[in-house]
Amino acid sequence: xxxxxxxxxxxxxxxxxxxxxxxxxxxxxxxxxxxxxxxxxxxxxxxxxxxxxxxxxxxxxxxxxxxxxxxxxxxxxxxxxxxxxxxxxxxxxxxxxxxxxxxxxxxxxxxxxxxxxxxxxxxxxxxxxxxxxxxxxxxxxxxxxxxxxxxxxxxxxxxxxxxxxxxxxxxxxxxxxxxxxxxxxxxxxxxxxxxxxxxxxxxxxxxxxxxxxxxxxxxxxxxxxxxxxxxxxxxxxxxxxxxxxxxxxxxxxxxxxxxxxxxxxxxxxxxxxxxxxxxxxxxxxxxxxxx
Ligand SMILES: [Zn+2]
Numbered sequence: 006x007x008x009x010x011x012x013x014x015x016x017x018x019x020x021x022x023x024x025x026x027x028x029x030x031x032x033x034x035x036x037x038x039x040x041x042x043x044x045x046x047x048x049x050x051x052x053x054x055x056x057x058x059x060x061x062x063x064x065x066x067x068x069x070x071x072x073x074x075x076x077x078x079x080x081x082x083x084x085x086x087x088x089x090x091x092x093x094x095x096x097x098x099x100x101x102x103x104x105x106x107x108x109x110x111x112x113x114x115x116x117x118x119x120x121x122x123x124x125x126x127x128x129x130x131x132x133x134x135x136x137x138x139x140x141x142x143x144x145x146x147x148x149x150x151x152x153x154x155x156x157x158x159x160x161x162x163x164x165x166x167x168x169x170x171x172x173x174x175x176x177x178x179x180x181x182x183x184x185x186x187x188x189x190x191x192x193x194x195x196x197x198x199x200x201x202x203x204x205x206x207x208x209x210x211x212x213x214x215x216x217x218x219x220x221x222x223x224x225x226x227x228x229x230x231x232x233x234x235x236x237x238x239x240x241x242x243x244x245x246x247x248x249x250x251x252x253x254x255x256x257x258x259x260x261x262x263x264x265x266x267x268x269x270x271x272x273x274x275x276x277x278x279x280x281x282x283x284x285x286x287x288x289x290x291x292x293x294x295x296x
Pocket of ligand 1: 170186188189190266267268
């Protein structure tokens with residue numbers, strides 16, 4: 006009885022203690038991550054800690070102190086991340102200080118089979134080398150982890166249109182499997198304004214073979230958004246943009262069959278479901294602000 010009372014007393018004290026008083030506590034929500042899905046990280050490390058980051062699947066995620074004193078950030082599993090048990094480690098002031106088990110789960114986003122004219126299937130050596138160069142420049146930005154946070158409130162859809170091409174769907178073109186869809190396609194007429202999904206810095210403006218006119222925005226904290234097939238681009242490389250600011254207009258530049266916006270989000274270099282990130286960003290923004 007005495008022991009039970011003692012346990013209850015300890016539990017009661019822990020429940021009453023402010024969260025930041027528990028040194029080395031880390032929570033990941035959700036703890037099981039589907040491929041292509043983001044998760045919140047909350048690490049309560051103590052008042053004296055100056056900087057913190059989470060390391061998950063070999064990627065760094067900067068953590069920022071929220072209104073309740075704990076550090077917050079976001080990690081993600083790439084669309085093709087290997088399923089299985091993983092470990093998230095929190096580094097506080099350059100020292101590993103807490104860890105959590107995070108499971109990556111297989112996620113089926115569906116498949117479609119299409120047939121296209123053979124001439125669209127192969128690239129000339131010139132087209133291929135151009136594409137590789139453009140891809141390298143894009144990957145360099147998508148893999149960037151800027152420690153500052155350029156965004157404040159939750160992210161928004163860049164256009165009002167309905168989704169015509171869902172995230173993650175695999176295409177089998179003329180019987181050959183292609184890489185899954187790394188973003189969402191929104192329906193929209195040519196000339197429809199495209200808004201920055203969140204505040205950030207324009208990190209790449211490119212006229213590419215596949216993506217046509219492309220804008221990539223670095224939002225900081227490892228979050229980068231991309232906008233493709235634009236008709237016109239209204240921003241310049243290095244420019245700061247506000248959430249909702251017009252960055253261009255819907256078009257059909259690049260390898261497309263009709264006007265639409267391809268919108269994608271990368272977190273720590275991982276391809277993430279943009280609509281899942283839009284939802285999660287509202288929660289993260291609220292918690293950072295203590296609302
Ligand atoms: Zn697309």
